[in-house]
Amino acid sequence: MSTNLTRSDAIYASLRRAILEQALKPGTKLPEDSIGDTFGVSRTSARNALVRLASDGLVEIKPNRGAAVAMPTLEEAEEVFALRRCLEREVIERLCKRMPKDGIDALVSHVREEERALRASSPRSIRLAGEFHILLAELTGSKLLIDFISQVVSRSSLILARFGRPHSAECGIDEHIHLIEALKNLDPVAASRIMDHHLHAVEDRAKADEKDDGPDITEILSRYMSASE
Amino acid sequence: MSTNLTRSDAIYASLRRAILEQALKPGTKLPEDSIGDTFGVSRTSARNALVRLASDGLVEIKPNRGAAVAMPTLEEAEEVFALRRCLEREVIERLCKRMPKDGIDALVSHVREEERALRASSPRSIRLAGEFHILLAELTGSKLLIDFISQVVSRSSLILARFGRPHSAECGIDEHIHLIEALKNLDPVAASRIMDHHLHAVEDRAKADEKDDGPDITEILSRYMSASE
């Protein structure tokens, strides 16, 4: 039961981390050969990993044209955050109804780790900020909810990589701390309010300075093709 | 752009339909060879399709032990329906805020088709019942919401295949009609109430007569090993 890690699992995990930590930026092409070479395996394994990342929405695969790190549009970004608010409200509600006994401790220690990573300017901080929300979902005990939250959180990270300012942590740690306080008091109203505010803040941070290198070249260049300059 | 159907796409679609229409029952083993043979392709394509179905939660893949149609547990079933209520409430809210102009027509004509399939006792009716809810999600215009609803609806179908009575349509058509009425009146309260009732009804129908053919044969046979007969 220990060696149940297939190679494509390893590649999947590595690629995923690389994308979530913004080492691989949106739009980066991911040829199967290169991936296979760099990981020392064949294309088959790389392909398998890419297929799974695609159904996570982290990469886009176009037939006969290869895979690339997904480039969410602003429209998709709004969809993600809207749905994320819906799902995280559900998390909050459930946690206020029933919080595991050492749940608060787990949250606190996670935030501590976030602070450490942030002070060290580690790229881990980007991923840890997202994982705070996944930890919240885990405390509900619902496998499915964890799955879904993971999906929207991953996509949020991608959106921040695409639009947000470089190396900005996704979440303000202060807001995480406030949220923990509200949860400790089992106050669903306050907690929901903080969460909504928090997610809106993240969304604003994301849309702050849209570094526009759109997915479609023609669309971009159409703005540059009038006259000279 | 027409021949953009790769073979694994075709297999993926076929398997998915077969599962959702309950032709392939939960627990059925899906060896790569057999699938490749029956579809006239190699294991590679079959494998690719299976991986995608796995991330949809429709099949389970265990390393070195093969793939099989997923067998959701009762616990997972409750998670699915809980989350589904959360998501479908969101759909209802959005539709009451903004319903596309020919949305009602689309819903009505879909229900008509459901009725036709049901009268014909076609296995399509099972799938159509689920697709009513997907159509609702489509009317919101949010790709992501469509995705997520599709996931929970698919899993619901699987749950009904696993626990529900054979060939029962997933949804009562009457309830669909009532829901359309509430939506026509843009009444979010009534619509939500109907939807909640509807989903609870589906859930009850699912758990009605748990035909226990557990994954473990011994458990089943234990009921047959007392005395003779």
Add this chain to the structure above:
DNA sequence: GCCGCAAAGATCGCATTCAATTTTGCCTTG
């Protein structure tokens, strides 16, 4: 008669190989 072990069979993970499609560069032609 029961338990453990080893060989056989089945199935999968992965690599290699072949085929199809897209892209790119070059050449011809008007």
Add this chain to the structure above:
DNA sequence: CAAGGCAAAATTGAATGCGATCTTTGCGGC
């Protein structure tokens, strides 16, 4: 010199072969 077309390179889609792992089954010892 620009435009169109053709061929070569690159990249993916799919197939096949081999080794590894798990399951099953049959045998022998206790």
